[in-house]
Amino acid sequence: MLNHKGFDLWADGYDRSVGLSDECGVYPFAGYRNILNEIYCRILSRSQKSVLDIGFGTGTLAVKLYEQGRYVYGQDFSEKMVRLAQSKMPEAKLYQGDFSLGLVDELKRNKYDAIIATYSMHHLTDTQKISFIEKLILLLNNSGSIYIGDVAFKTRIELEECMLRTGDEWDEEEIYFVFDEIKRAFPKMKFSPFSYCSGLLYLDI
Numbered sequence: 001m002l003n004h005k006g007f008d009l010w011a012d013g014y015d016r017s018v019g020l021s022d023e024c025g026v027y028p029f030a031g032y033r034n035i036l037n038e039i040y041c042r043i044l045s046r047s048q049k050s051v052l053d054i055g056f057g058t059g060t061l062a063v064k065l066y067e068q069g070r071y072v073y074g075q076d077f078s079e080k081m082v083r084l085a086q087s088k089m090p091e092a093k094l095y096q097g098d099f100s101l102g103l104v105d106e107l108k109r110n111k112y113d114a115i116i117a118t119y120s121m122h123h124l125t126d127t128q129k130i131s132f133i134e135k136l137i138l139l140l141n142n143s144g145s146i147y148i149g150d151v152a153f154k155t156r157i158e159l160e161e162c163m164l165r166t167g168d169e170w171d172e173e174e175i176y177f178v179f180d181e182i183k184r185a186f187p188k189m190k191f192s193p194f195s196y197c198s199g200l201l202y203l204d205i
């Protein structure tokens with residue numbers, strides 16, 4: 001599993017490698033742009049103004065929202081990703097910090113209309129995911145939403161089929177969302193699949 005230094009090294013080539021995997025329709029990023037686009041459209045259509053991005057990376061989605069006048073906040077543990085994203089969004093409130101330890105204090109002081117996490121939370125165990133999402137829900141404004149786009153499956157059987165199909169390329173260290181299992185902790189959560197290996201989990205309060 002990549003640590004913050006690993007993501008520093010990946011920062012420069014990140015957009016290209018994601019783009020290639022998405023264009024070819026293969027694991028792990030098949031469906032990536034469509035998921036980000038869906039989150040973008042939902043936030044704009046609901047006039048959600050403040051957005052917290054968990055693990056924003058190079059800022060692919062956050063920058064688009066920033067350009068639409070959204071107040072962007074975020075946390076990422078890669079110093080290089082923070083620098084890259086901040087250069088594209090000078091007014092955004094971006095912080096370096098490991099979200100497996102929770103949010104930095106500055107981000108805990110605010111409330112948000114939308115909290116987004118794309119391809120970042122699969123570094124947490126399922127128990128950590130649930131406890132983190134529970135804390136994020138408390139930071140939502142009325143009519144706020146959480147959007148999680150990632151390698152994700154409706155059922156464990158679908159995950160296992162994808163693992164077999166992917167073979168050696170499957171990343172054993174990443175812990176992907178299985179909607180039917182995570183939904184037990186969040187009965188109002190919904191799921192839209194975007195490819196054989198990706199989907200959007202979302203929760204409107």
Ligand SMILES: C[S@@+](CC[C@H](N)C(=O)[O-])C[C@H]1O[C@@H](n2cnc3c(N)ncnc32)[C@H](O)[C@@H]1O
Pocket residue numbers: 004007054055056057058059060075076077078081097098099100117118119120123
């Ligand atoms: C695969 S990239 C996804 C970036 C972006 N959200 C996207 O959709 O393109 C994962 C990002 O999450 C960050 N990340 C992973 N684990 C993290 C952690 N425990 N705390 C903070 N950031 C983390 C990485 O530094 C990286 O920028």
